[in-house]
Amino acid sequence: MLSTLSISNYALIDSLEVDFDKGFTVITGETGAGKSILLGGLSLVLGKRADLTSLRVKDQKCIIEGTFKLDTYGLQNFFEENDLDYDVSTVIRREILPSGKSRAFVNDTPVTLGVLSSLGENLIDIHSQHQTMQLTENDFQLKLVDALANNQKRLSEYRKGLKTYRKAEKELQNLVDVQVTANKEQDYNSFLLEELEKAPLKLGVIEELEEEYEQLNNVELIMEQLSKGDQLFNDEQIGVLPLVTEMRQSLSKLVDFGTNYKDLYERVKSVLIELDDVSSELQRLQEGVEANPDQLEQVNNKLQLLYNLLKKHNAGDVSELISIKNELADKVFETANLDQKIASKTKEIQEIESALEVQAIVLREKRNAVTPKLKKKLESDLGLLGMPSASFEIELSASESFTSTGKDELSFLFTANRGGSYGELKKVASGGELSRIMLVIKAILAKYEKLPTIMFDEIDTGVSGEISNRMADIMKDMSGDLQVFSITHLPQVASKGNHHFKVYKTEGKERTMTNMKQLTTDERVVELAHMLSGKDLSDSALAHAKQLLNSTQEV
Incomplete structure (x- = not known):
């Protein structure tokens, strides 16, 4: 419920603060007094876009603030989903700056215009000519039928299933798209994978092969130098080993003459042991070296294969080639298993679709059960509003596809005259008739679901005094369940209000101002x-x- 509205520097309003209460509130005032300005300011709090024309004084900001009591609205989840602090007494503030920019706050937390607009839809329903046209839309008509059928919980469960269904359909389409692309690439990917699997891919393999290649490619030089080294070690005249052996034998005769001689002997002995080991290694290497043209060719082929693969895949090293091989293996495997995934997802969709079909049928049955009651109620209430011959034809038929409201197509036809031809509301009902039909529908909805505060903007325009009296009775009756506002020019309506506010103008020397007060x-x-x-x-x-x-x- 709207409890307080504060407006400053907006259009003809300098500063205004008004407190409202529950029940039926009427707002009156002469034409041009500024009732539309009041509505415009309220619309800004509810998320309507603004521009610089909103500013009364162009170099000052406009501030519009509304305080709402939310204890019966059930909006805790909305606040939680949008990271807002929930308060039973929630303050919404809208600021329009001289630069043209605007800011919005909910309990002092900045929010986007989208969030504010979504919240506003749950707080106040401003009835206008534009909204009356909603009456001609199929979804709005179904909302009325579902209210009487108490289908809200069923619709909620159905829509959860529909969301899952749409998601599964999208996933299936993605799988099919992937399969089409994968099938085109499958042969090529398999070829690339086979090529990489045949290559000797392991970390360090190129370095090992390059070393082996250099050894095989220079075998004569290696054999020559190893032989020369063996000769230098073992020649009887000048060989290193005979000479060092002779030196060791000489020093062995001095070991008893002091530690210095003994230490020197031990060092030469150690050197001789190391040299003997080196000589043995030279001989072993000599025995293992031989020319092998076939092995050289094999090593060279492996190296060239690896070099070519690195270039082909634009890889920096073998580890990247291994990663590419693994990725290709995954792609080939996924492609081979796509048929199974598609079949599984198709089965899942069929199961969800079967459940949705059952839910849609239940919705239709519940709707069909209440359409006679709705027809009777509409015609009866419109008869009291000066439309005694108003008649409706309300029929449901199954549609081919699932929608957010089930699988129903609603035929909601109307005639205002006895014996007249039925037609769609937007084609056969006048503006005044639509306004009265909308009022009756809102009154019916108020009995079956929790509606936000409703503000009727001159819904009684163009009707007679007696009819306006009955319209006022309907609005007052609605106010027993929710807060109702009516902007009116008719005394019959104004007299029915629990609270009466007047919008009026005052003219100063330099400017005209719009004000509002409770009478x-x-x-x-x-x-x-x-x-x-x-x-x-x-x-x-x-x-x-x-x-x-x-x-x-x-x-």
């Missing part, structure tokens, strides 16, 4: 008298106004 009982009598007879008050007008107000309040 006392005496002020209401005067206002109603003006609405009955115009500016010139007469005793009879005042008496009529007092009688109208008293009779209404007694009821």
